[in-house]
Amino acid sequence: MSTMTAPTRNDPPGPSGPMLVGAWRGTLRGTRKRIPKAAIFIVAFCFFGLPLFVLVASAFNGSATVSFAVPTHPTVSNFTSVMASGTGFGTAVANGFILAGGSALIALVLGAIAAYPLSRFKFRGRIGFLLGVLFVTGVPVTALIVPLFEFFRGFNWLDSSLWVTLLMAAFATPISIWLMKTFVDNVDPALEEAAWMDGANRFTGYVRVVLPIMSTGLLVVFLLNFITGWANFYLPFILLSSTAKLPIAVTIYQFFGSYGQVEYGRLAAFSILYCIPPAVLYVFTGGRFGGSFTSGAFKG
């Protein structure tokens, strides 16, 4: 450093000065760009990948605990023991499907009913209604759980799968209305009008012509609601109590509470089995959910 006299303010810049600095900065920028890019990628990859790796490695480790170890002899014994008969695994899965599927279906129908007038008629209060629905989308389950519990207790609906399903549908309805409206918007009204020419009324035109055209959209809304319902832990945890009625979301929590630390391998296997339906369904919809919240959802 001391041998290369740094140019002070009084020094006239030598002719090679700017060029040298420029070249030096150029190479610096090049490496500065490449090395951090790789470094950031590795950090991000580890951050997102390693926790998932813990789950997979533990699931295939016959003697896994929360102390991490890579299985030396990978085995599926955790999976078989979780699914073994007498553990109630089948019942829990079936209950999960009933709650998630039932509520998703009801919300889909309610969404389809509201979407039609919102998309096809122009009336005063339409924007207001849409914004009201959007507002309800933001009302969280956790803020309503105590009043809901009291509401259910008053009607003697505690521990009733039917009423919990209907309640879950109510929470899924606002987002269904929003998404369905966008899908109906995208179907050309001329197609419906052509059906009217052939003697169809509004109802048959909607059901026979419009809905089939937007079947992909219907599927996306159903699956989005299904995945949300499948993951819903809090409502069934508070409102249901009989073991025979609990969905897998609650069963897996009880398993964690009783054996979480020592039987981490089985918990991991249980978790992976529990994750399969949403993962498969997500792939099935082609990853449309991220966009479904914004792109298009905010078009009048």
Added chain:
Amino acid sequence: MTQSIATETMAPPAVTAPGLRQSTGSRTEEKKRRRQRVLVLVLLGIPTAYMAFFLGVPVVKAIYLSFTNLGLTGPDAAHSSFVGVQNYTTMFSSSAFWQGLKASAEYLVGSAIIGQVMVGFLMAVFIERLGRVARSVLMSLMVLAWIIPEIVVAFIWSGFLSTPKGLANILLGFVGVAPVSFLYGHAMLSLVVANAWRGMAFSVLVLGAALQAVPTELIESAKLDGAGEWGIIRFVRLPLIRTAVATVLALTTLFTLADFTLIFVLTGGGPNNQTNVLPVYTYQTSFSFYELGYGTAVSLVLLLLACGLAYFYVKVGARDLKGAK
């Protein structure tokens, strides 16, 4: 919301030819209008009534319950009595309540605003610079973390962060750091990181899509004007994706404020109520301490905060709806 509906008819069932319709006079037109108004009322009325029953009635009932000493078991469960504003005075003078509010604020700022929105934005910028393979690998991991049920996220992180031999501590051991008890010593930080891990994909997907939509001509002309990479991001692209940022901000803060499961499973609100965010505090008072009346009062505070955030979200939506008109 649906009162005073004035329908501007969009082509009614075309049983008559367009020319004929005008000559049939205003009486048929009026009749059709009225039928359409009824149709709108019925079709919007069904889902509205459904939601009002399940979501609206409990809220109204909650306002009343918050003024009672309702219990979960015992005599107060069968015959609760009116206690005036007692629950509210207890709440506002309870250090546990203020601790809950503080924990919620920390979780919100750390996980939603810094973690998911700010880091999420940087991640979206970073990821579009990657090659196709690297990008899809990283994106797949993030999406996987996002779509697995929340309770599994809690199990994963309870294993990953466990002391002394969870994978995180093993890795720290390689660089000579003594085991850290993440979930006790750094409970809030652990939750913030775990929740950012889980929610990152959502912000990256939405913000990334918005960034893609910024016209390349604008970026090119900024480059010609001598803007550096960060200048372009800061002064050209970020202002243009304001709406997407506002949407992500509103949604992630709402989800984070209402989050229960991750905290309940990972720390249970502890240690010493450090992570006892309002949803967990509500649960604790109502279902562990059996004070439903008091728990309802806390719920209403949470509901009010959520409504404030939802209102912000709706305002963003309203601007967009008007923009599209």
